[in-house]
Amino acid sequence: MVRNPHRSPVMADVARVAGVSHQTVSRVLNDHPNVRPETRERVLAAIEGLGYRRNSTARALVTRRTDTLGVITFDTTLYGPASTLHGIERAARDAGYFLSIVSLRDLTRADLAEALDHLARQQVDGIVVIVPQSAVAVALTEMPQQVPVVTVEGDADVGLAVVNVDQHMGGALVTEHLLRLGHRTVWHLAGPEDWLEAQARLSGWRETLLAAGAPVPPPLYGDWSPRSGYRNGQRLAGMPDVTAVFVANDQMALGVVRALHEARIRVPEEVSVVGFDDIPESEFFAPPLTTVAQDFAEVGRKAIALLLDALAEEEPPWRHAGPADGATPAPAAPRVVVRPQLVVRRSSAPPTPR
Amino acid sequence: MVRNPHRSPVMADVARVAGVSHQTVSRVLNDHPNVRPETRERVLAAIEGLGYRRNSTARALVTRRTDTLGVITFDTTLYGPASTLHGIERAARDAGYFLSIVSLRDLTRADLAEALDHLARQQVDGIVVIVPQSAVAVALTEMPQQVPVVTVEGDADVGLAVVNVDQHMGGALVTEHLLRLGHRTVWHLAGPEDWLEAQARLSGWRETLLAAGAPVPPPLYGDWSPRSGYRNGQRLAGMPDVTAVFVANDQMALGVVRALHEARIRVPEEVSVVGFDDIPESEFFAPPLTTVAQDFAEVGRKAIALLLDALAEEEPPWRHAGPADGATPAPAAPRVVVRPQLVVRRSSAPPTPR
DNA sequence: CGACTCCATGTGAACGCTAACAATTGGGGG
DNA sequence: CCCCCAATTGTTAGCGTTCACATGGAGTCG
Structure with a gap:
């Protein structure tokens, strides 16, 4: 033949x-x-x-390993997720793994289930989930996993392995910085309420104010977009006692600065503005933006490292339903925390009466 | 058993x-x-x-189709590639395909070969290459393909299927806009010389100047980063006859505006600056940036559509080595062009003597 | 009423690889 | 000199699916 x-x-x-x-x-x-x-x-x-x-297909059929990791993301257009994805891709390939990507259309349970199904059919060896929304994180725990799962920027309290930037600390760093400059208090434009990162940054801000005995103004909420920053900036411009604003990401901070500028309020002389993320642009904003840098590449690497650890364990009790058998106590789901760093530029300064 | x-x-x-x-x-x-x-x-x-x-592995073994498409990208942190990737992911999943992603570390032939090898081992059904660098585009044609390949922002002249934004037209739109405002000529801060998009934007600019009988100043070159825009902006600030600058992307334009601002040159009163890409931030720059919008999602959809077309053909001569048999003349590699759109904001205005 | 077709289902053999075991060789120790 | 063991190579049997073909029963038609 x-x-x-x-x-x-x-x-x-x-x-x-x-x-x-x-x-x-x-x-x-x-x-x-x-x-x-x-x-x-x-x-x-x-x-x-x-x-x-x-032919890795034939090989996978018999070895039951596809050497492929699945990644579930949300909006890969945002700087954070895109950078994290990049870090994950690099780390995965260095470890000899292929990467299969699914991006969620909506942050719904159904969409998440579909994505997991998609990856399960493909027989991925493990899954990284970059879904920083609390409802989705909870939903995730309710879906039975056949393979190890690591979450990035997920909820540390739901029992899944997680790699996080310490957003709480980031919020605290910013708030401390502004208080130390002499501001009586700090306003906050937060991200969407159901985003875990937004919650953590907000709580870091709130707790720092409380600890310092400073009044806690009601937080404003945006949707991460420059436009929502702009709209909220217009509101802030109308509040004469505002001297310092912590904005939950750099894009919104840009919008806030723009709105203040249009209202003839000078930054930082009259109002200090601090962002979060340290996108490449922020150094060149007018004025250069004080912000918080996150090492996304490191987050990606750590996530893959955690996944490879789980893969290396022979017994596969990646997820323990409960105390189960007393013989081997369920190891706590690993948590890895990456520390953010305050980057002081020119958009923050001591207060001047307005 | x-x-x-x-x-x-x-x-x-x-x-x-x-x-x-x-x-x-x-x-x-x-x-x-x-x-x-x-x-x-x-x-x-x-x-x-x-x-x-x-089990799609077993299925793939016998059907010889993995229902997986490979994507090769470069820097997924840049706005354009990230957005295109997003569009591709959506379109691929809608068509029932999995997506396997490889991002090149360096734009070298060796790295490209490795990426293709990676995807070939994985038996992908087709490949989308988002590699906007000419050397790489040429290298790609020299590597024998087992599966259909569609390039995005690739070289239209190398015989591969390609989906492009009409960058030449974009450069022309900007240049015409500035000339029509009354500028004697337009300076250009281009992207890296080996990037196809940079070349096309530059040629659109140059030809429009020539057609209008305007002098063609020597182009400056950056690396797409805000920092390189800043450095080149400092040079431009020292040239008193510059009244209008076409910057090859929004990030660099931000740097240019910053440098001009520091040199106490007002935008747009003294110098008009126009960018390219229409990143979400550019509307909120100071001043809001005139730029060129590209429909990246559309590009992604078109790329997948082209790939599915190729997949649907039964006879697989996706690439014709030459004229070959006279019976079936080699169909020209399909080209799809997406038109960009000029977005006029406040960073461009008629010239004022400086 | 026999031959023929169509429908619904089953059987066996791939697909290309790895795991398990069998077979063959050569060398060292008793 | 023979036996045993290690090193090297070959043989066979899956992995879970689809494809090609076989089977059998129910109609259909001249």
Whole structure:
């Protein structure tokens, strides 16, 4: 029987050319120790000559490992998620894994279930979920997992492995910075209420104010977009006692600064504005924005590292339903925290009476 | 023989429960017409009951289709590539495809080859390459493809299917806009010389100047970053005859505006600045940036549509080495062009003597 | 009423790989 | 000199699916 010449070569073809059995070819490919160097050479030459590439589909069928990790994200257009994704991609490939990506249309339970199903059908070895919304994080725990799952910017309290930037600390850093400059209090334009990062930044802000005995103004809420920053900035411009604003991300901060500028309120002389994320642009805003830098690449690396750890464990109780058997106490789901860093630029300064 | 109860169910399990053969289960799953409705019901019930999910690995092995598309990108942190990727992801999933992503570390031939190899091993059905660098585009044509390839923002002249935003037109739109405002000529801060988009925007600019009989100043070059815009902005600030600058992307434009501002040169009164990309921030820059909007989502959709077209063709001569047999003339590689749109904001205005 | 078709279903063989075991060789120790 | 063991290689049997073909029963038609 003659193989279709247009079909790419398979192991048997290599074996024939090298004059060995297909199993020996497999051994060479898998770096088995017991292969004579001379035989190995011959096989490698045949592989080279034929341009053979192992069919990872067939391999996955028998090994039950696809060497593929799934990633579930939300809006990959936002700077944070995009950067994290980038870090994950790098780390995964360095570890020899393929990456399969699903981005959620809506942050709904149904969409999440569909995404998990999509990845399960594809037999991924593990999943990274970048879904910083609390409802979704909870929903995730209710779906039975066949494979290890690591969440990024997820809820640390739902029992899943998680890698987080310490958003609470970030909010505290900003607030302390502004209080130390002499502001009586700090206003806050937060992100959407159901975003975990927004909640944590807000609580860092609130607790710092409380600890300092400063009044806690009612927070404003935006949707991360520059436009929502602009609208809220217009509101802030109308409040004469505002001297310092902590904005939950740089894009909204840009909008706030713009609105203040249009209202002829000078930044930072009359109102200090601090952002969050340290997007590449923020250094060149007018004025350059004081903000909080997060090491997204590090977050991506840590997430993959956690996933690989879980994959390396032989017994697969990645998720413990409860106390279960007393023999092996369920190890707590690992948490990794990456510390953010305050970057002081020119948009924050001591208060001046307005 | 008893199956490991922890193993997920397979077709045979469904078959046993439903009292049919595995082949009938397969028929139900693949919507074959000749299955009695009653049988279908029984099979579906068994699937539901067992929580069965088809193993797409095994399926791929026999069908030789993985329902997976590969995407090769470069820096997914940049707004354009990130947005395009987003559009591609959506379109691919709507069409029922999985997406496997590889991002190049360096824009080198070796890295590209590795990425292609990575995807080939994974048996992807087709590949989208978002690699807007000319050297890489050429290298791509020299690598034999087993599967259809569509390039995004690639070189239209190398014989691969390509989806492009008409960057040349974008450059022309900006230049015409500025000339029409009364500027004697327009300076240009271009992107890196080896980027195709940078080349096309530059040529649109140059040709428009030539057509208008305006002098063509020597272009400056940046690396897309706000910082490089800033540095080049400092140079431009020192040139008294500059009244209008076309900057090849919004991030650099931000840097230019910043540098001009620091040099106490007012935008747009003394110098008009126009960017490219229409990132969400640009509307809120100081002043709001005149720029060119590109429909990245549309680009992503078109790229997937092209790939699906190629996949649908039965005969697979996706790439014709030459004229070959006279019988079926090689169809020209399809080109799809998406038109950009000028967005006029406040950073461009008629010239005023400086 | 026999031959023929159509429908519904089952059976066996791939797909390309790895795991498990079998077979063959050569060398060292008793 | 023979036996045993290690090293090297081959053989066979899956992995879970789809494809090609076989089977059997119910109509249909001349």
